[in-house]
Structure formats: structure tokens, C-alpha cells
Amino acid sequence: MKVKDIVDALKLRVLAGEKGLNREANGVYTCDLLSWVMSHGKKNNVWITVQIHPNIVAVASLLEFSCIIIPENISVEETTLTKANEENIPILQSNLNAYEICVELNKLGV
Amino acid sequence: MLMEELLSVKYDVISGDFIRGGEASSNLKKLLNQLGIRSDVVKRICVACYEAEMNIVIHSVGGYIQAKIYNDRIEIIAYDNGPGIPDIELAMQEGYSTASEIAREMGFGGGMGLPNIKRSSDEFYITSEVGKYTKLKIIIYFD
Ligand SMILES: Nc1ncnc2c1ncn2[C@@H]1O[C@H](COP(=O)(O)OP(=O)(O)OP(=O)(O)O)[C@@H](O)[C@H]1O
Numbered sequence: 610m611k612v613k614d615i616v617d618a619l620k621l622r623v624l625a626g627e628k629g630l631n632r633e634a635n636g637v638y639t640c641d642l643l644s645w646v647m648s649h650g651k652k653n654n655v656w657i658t659v660q661i662h663p664n665i666v667a668v669a670s671l672l673e674f675s676c677i678i679i680p681e682n683i684s685v686e687e688t689t690l691t692k693a694n695e696e697n698i699p700i701l702q703s704n705l706n707a708y709e710i711c712v713e714l715n716k717l718g719v
Numbered sequence: 720m721l722m723e724e725l726l727s728v729k730y731d732v733i734s735g736d737f738i739r740g741g742e743a744s745s746n747l748k749k750l751l752n753q754l755g756i757r758s759d760v761v762k763r764i765c766v767a768c769y770e771a772e773m774n775i776v777i778h779s780v781g782g783y784i785q786a787k788i789y790n791d792r793i794e795i796i797a798y799d800n801g802p803g804i805p806d807i808e809l810a811m812q813e814g815y816s817t818a819s820e821i822a823r824e825m826g827f828g829g830g831m832g833l834p835n836i837k838r839s840s841d842e843f844y845i846t847s848e849v850g851k852y853t854k855l856k857i858i859i860y861f862d
């Protein structure tokens with residue numbers, strides 16, 4: 610499944626990193642503790658986090674995550690979006706909370 | 720086996736710079752991919768380098784990351800100019816952290832960074848002197 614399929618199915622807002630929408634998405638990881646994410650996240654994972662500072666792009670890029678989903682319409686810092694555009698990491702915003710996003714992603718079979 | 724150093728890169732790491740924090744690791748990753756290093760090895764190097772880099776950003780007054788690439792391995796030195804670590808054994812324990820409230824709100828301070836580095840590396844050495852420096856040496860083999 611591609612990131613753009615998830616965007617369509619969950620009606621996510623693409624805040625940045627549009628060039629990465631063709632990335633392959635496989636598996637979901639949700640956690641806000643960065644060093645925990647660093648040791649447990651896997652390539653192509655969809656990452657759900659409430660963190661909104663630029664360093665999340667570094668983490669996602671190093672681990673080759675497919676995209677970052679920000680739950681509950683939390684607004685994201687501008688510098689984060691700029692970095693995400695540079696690294697082609699899609700930052701997607703949802704009105705759902707992390708649990709509800711997981712449920713939807715599970716239905717999609719991500 | 721040839722043991723000459725093939726390549727050496729050095730990146731300055733600035734205290735408190737969360738925006739650029741991670742760039743040394745990102746640049747190193749790009750270099751390793753260009754060299755055709757196996758992706759699972761690159762990942763371990765990235766984890767170790769990122770944690771070392773962010774520790775300099777969060778806990779120190781600033782320093783640098785230097786990576787020396789040999790044909791069979793990479794050696795990473797993460798050096799900063801203090802404040803140093805009073806009790807290294809304690810700092811190495813999972814969950815131990817002195818990260819500031821601000822850093823914690825940003826998702827740092829899990830006390831997992833140093834254990835992550837140790838787990839990701841083949842050889843890991845840490846030395847420190849309070850008021851002077853902290854130095855990490857990380858060796859990861861390519862095969
Ligand atoms: N470069 C450093 N200079 C001074 N103290 C350090 C340095 N690196 C680590 N420490 C000390 O060791 C502790 C443990 O480091 P570790 O990386 O394991 O966890 P953390 O940085 O606090 O949290 P996390 O890495 O999970 O975000 C730190 O909280 C800090 O007290």
C-alpha cells in the first residue's frame with residue numbers, strides 16, 4: 610500500500626512532503642519517546658506521534674519511515690514542515706486520535 | 720586485510736540546536752548509502768550516531784561527531800566539551816535521565832540513548848571527566 614492510499618482512505622491533510630506520497634507503507638508504530646522509536650521503529654512504518662518539532666523528521670528519515678501522522682488536528686511547527694519537504698517525508702494530519710487512527714489503519718491492512 | 724582509513728568526516732554539533740540536531744547522522748547516512756554499505760548495518764550506525772549526536776545537543780555545551788571509514792568498519796567519535804558524566808555506570812542504565820523538562824516535552828529523556836548506542840555497536844567505549852569532556856567511541860563492522 611502507498612502512503613497516498615492511506616491519505617485517501619483516512620481523509621488526511623497533507624501538510625508537507627508531498628513528493629513522498631508514493632512511498633510504500635508497511636506496519637504502524639506509535640510512540641512519542643524518540644529514543645524508544647529509534648530502537649523499535651522499522652523501515653516503511655507509518656509513525657503516529659504528537660511530537661511536532663523538526664527532529665521528528667530526522668528520526669523518520671533515518672529510520673526510513675513512510676510517513677508521519679499527527680493526530681487530533683495538532684498543528685505542526687513551520688520548520689518541521691520545511692524539513693519534511695526537504696527530506697520528502699509526508700506529514701499528515703488527522704482529526705482522529707492515535708487509537709482511532711490505528712483502528713482505521715488496521716482495517717486497511719497496513 | 721587493508722586497514723587504511725578510506726574516508727574521514729567531521730560534523731560540528733551545537734548545544735540546544737534541535738532544528739539541526741540529527742543532521743550529522745543524516746549526512747553520514749547519505750555517505751554510507753553512496754558507499755553501498757548494507758542497509759541493516761547503515762541502520763545500526765544511524766541509531767548509534769543519532770543518539771550520540773542528540774546527547775551532545777541536549778546534555779552538553781557542544782562538540783563534534785567524527786566518523787572514520789575503513790574498508791571493514793566505521794569508527795565514530797562523539798566528543799563534547801562538558802559538563803561530563805559523573806557516574807557512567809548510572810548513565811548507562813536504561814531509564815536513567817537528567818534531561819530538562821523542555822527536552823522531555825520534546826520526547827527526549829527516556830534514558831534509552833546510551834543503551835541504544837551500546838546495543839547497536841560492535842565495540843563501544845565511553846570516557847568522561849566532569850567539567851571537561853565526554854567522549855564516545857563507537858565501532859561497527861560492515862559484514
Ligand atoms: N554528552 C553527554 N554529556 C553529559 N551528560 C550526558 C551525555 N550523554 C549522556 N549524558 C548523561 O547520561 C544520561 C543518560 O543518557 P541517555 O542518552 O541514555 O538518555 P537521555 O539522553 O537522558 O534520554 P534519551 O536518550 O532516551 O532521549 C543523560 O540523561 C545525561 O545525564
Ligand SMILES: [Mg+2]
Nearest residue numbers: 770774832833
Ligand atoms: Mg540520549
